Amino acid sequence: MLVDLFIHHARILTQDPSYPVAGSLLIHDGKVLAVDPDPDLAMRAAQTIDAHGATLVPGFNDIHAHSVWFGLGLLEANLGAARSLDEVYRIIAEAAAPLAADEWVIASGYSPLLLGGQQPDRDRLDEAAGGRPVWIKHSSGHACTLNGAALDRVAAGADLSAPIDGGLVATGDDGRPTGLLEENAMRLVQDIMLPYPLETIERALDLATTHYLSEGITSVTDAGIAGGWIGYSPREFAAYQSARDKGLLSVRMQPMMVLDALHEVPGHAADPASRGLDAGIRTGLGDDWLRLGSVKIFSDGSLLGSTAYVTEEYVGCTHNHGYLQMDADKLRESALEAYRAGWAIAMHAIGDHAIDHAIDIITEAQDTYGRNALPNRIEHGGVVRPEQLDRIAEAGIVLVPQPHFITEFGDGMARLLGPKRTALSYPAKSLLARGAVLPGSSDRPVSNGRPLDVMQSFVERLTPSGEVYGPGERITAAEALAAYTTGSAAATGAADRKGRLVPGYLADLVFLDQDPTAVQPARIGATEVLATMVGGQLRFGADKFPARAAVADRAAVSIHEEVREDAK
Template sequence: MLADLMITNARVLTQDPHRPTAHTLVIHGGRILAVDPDLEIPARAVLDAGGLTVVPGFNDVHSHSVWFGLGLMETALGAVRSLEEVYAAVGLAAADLEPDQWVIASGFSPLLLGGAQPDRDRLDEASGGRPVWIKHSSGHACTLNGAALALVSRSADLDAAVDGGVVVRDPAGLPTGLLEENAMRLVQDLMLPYPLETIERALELATSHYLTEGITSVTDAGIAGGWIGHSPREFAAYQSARDKGLLKVRMQPMLVLDALRQLPGHADDPDGLGLDTGIRSGLGDEWLRLGPVKIFSDGSLLGSTAYMSEDYVGCTHNHGYLQMDAAQLRSSALAAYRAGWPIAMHAIGDAAVDHAISIITEAQETYGANCFPNRIEHGGVVRPEQLDRIADAGIVLVPQPHFITEFGDGMAELLGPERTAWSYPAASVLNRGAVLPGSSDRPVSNGRPLDVMQSFVERLTPSGTVYGPGERLTAGQALAAYTTGSAAATGTDAEKGRLSPGMLADLVFLDQDPTAVAPGRISATMVLGTMVGGELRYRHPDFHPTHSAKETP
């Protein structure tokens, strides 16, 4: 047999405990055929890696690709460090728009500005009276100017109570423009859905960027519903993007709970929430597959809306809140699980984590296992006894350590020392024998895997303070999180996460071994090439391997 490709002269970190390192990979049909074969296997092409490090493709199990891709098309506020810079960016964007067009900006983080929020009237001035919609990086709040509030008020009552959200008001009782949690739907109802072609373009931009960072698989944590969706038909955009060749990496989108509905059926069928025709999690192939159902239980630590068992420091009588009634949360989650949808529950505060553990364990004990592991997304504060319950139940906790690098000082100030030690755990998860994946929550935070790995290892805040030193990982553990850990978390460990025979040929060429450098140098590792299914889909300008082709006999 003539294999498709042989990669030689590489330092391969296989993540396979039976053969941790290798020098040669043989690829055929998009999969690994052999690793350091004892017998010569002829190949159509040979790639001499020149001693570069090769690792399995990185797998981010909690990202938001459409949101990220749209952000690449909107006014970027992620780098602003003052409100004056916000107003300047809005003014610059408005200068190119018609008088009635919206200024849409993304990536704003009040936490990086000491909690400061843009002034509604100053935004009016900056935009020349055009409506302004600023999406916060947390994804749990947005800011409107006066012109936008006026447009929203034509179709919605700004004075009405919002279940699971707040229209923030000034001392005089007037809306400031800040909308928290479910209150964001007031503007989304006006602006959404996005055209499917726009969503496809966002996916193309996002997934093309992923390749430059060595990412070959992504789980998008919430589409097609709730305040995080962009269209009720959003999954169709993923399918079209895949058909058109715009989807550059493997995707596992999660539908939001709101996208499911009660389905009729035979009296003997289990009652549950699902999609028409009974479609459920697991449908698809290695390129595009429906993931678990995403369920929001609480809010954001960055916005002080995550549901805690005790008040935030300095915020008397504020310990966050659930986004829906606790009984409704349980009932809806169990109904989806009965219909074949594993649970991925957003729970940041420890009180929300209590609800998530209770609901997931009840689902597992009552209805058995589903097609993918059940998950708790984020775990901003997880008490030690909660970690024990999570590990015992086989639940996957999905933390984002780069939050510490970007927002750690502000989070620590809100939590206090004891809860900071329990925040976004990592080592404690592994010490209990549980699965630890790699994830970013991009675009809430930087999603470059090598940067996130350094955060796993260092856990340094912007001020240089160590945030929960007992939760630091080794570099090897951090790499495992983004490969084997992520594969296990997504139920795909039989086909990805390791470079061993039969596995998908998804791999990354690096200029150095990130497990063999000083912790502060992990993020300096360069991605020189990214291969998906045996095809080199990204090549850095400095990547110059010796590549030779052989004629087919």
């Protein structure tokens, strides 16, 4: 019997402690069949790939990203590189120029932290856009900025002065709205602009997942779809299914439903009250290509916007402790109702006070109803006290930090937190020391999502100014690679089928030009992704590693000899 593919002449970091380095792989039916196979078995391959000495690692798995948001950002005006308000106004003017007089100007990626906290002036935005409405999405995802024309459109259907639970319409000293909308206040503009057409969402997924392949990403968890201020349509999951059917979904996806997308589902009188989707659909539905993940629950805001819920006020921000996005009792009740219905919990909690709530809710859910098939998670962990880490590890909760925030925003975060809390921010080493799972994630497009860059951030933890941010939380390059492979697989309930290159596991792997665990930390991000394979198929870089038929006796003999050399 022929098998599909034999890859040889490689340095393979298998992530299998019992056999950490190999020279060849045999792949069949989208899975690894053998590592350093017997020559007789290798000669049965229908095709071969010569890796020419490349380093092979399991496919990278980003377990907290926002693919639709990222893909849409590729279609919108990009403010990510703006380093002054004048640049912001120039980019807005260029984006507005070809638009109709009443058409919206939509821009993404604005980061106040990179501009010393400055916010665009609503009147200057009016001028730059020629009177067109402007909607600027902040990179944090927790705020946006409107110009005067856009505020007028919002005010036509809503009272901008009315209090908003878990949100804020910022005003100046004169009581006039500045254009800044925080947290739940963003719904005021989203109520006008959403939902997006499903075809637009599919296009965004196509752009995003195609880009992922160029970075070695083979699996992604999208942290919140179909509801709240982070979703783009109540039918958003349908766009994922259609994208898959049309061949537009280039990597494996695990979307999380936002809590707002769930609702009370009636049942038998003996059934417990639950919050879910019609027909009882819940976490775990799907297959290895597209599977429903946890329910995403927002508890607090953003460290970048000083809205994360902390026990001690922010430095220089008197009486500002951030806030929860919903009443604490309602947060607990809603989360438990979803858990009872079979949804694993992924709770956004950045401040340590919010993390207290998250740990209490998740441990109550587990103690009362048992463990779910997927681990329960706390997303981010911007400030985590040592005793909280103890509880997280003891309860088997997965904390999902984003170390590249340090590389991009670390100086601003350190100013807000002060030295003591900076040392407790976005932990990594402390999790491993307690035996907890450490996964890899980026929160893209809030931050750069290229895994090799994030791995370097795990190791170096350097801020933009070159300061070390929490040196006690540095990890090794090997540990950073494990986070993006075995750690992410464990965090997403897939430790038995992905994250390692061992027999029976998915043949998702990346070809690299160097071993990122064997270079200086400052060179990890310089590692080039040469090719990416998903399910045994090269989906990026196939021109660099052409598969050749292996049918002639001479080829078989050659393979036989190379296997012997690779196995030495």
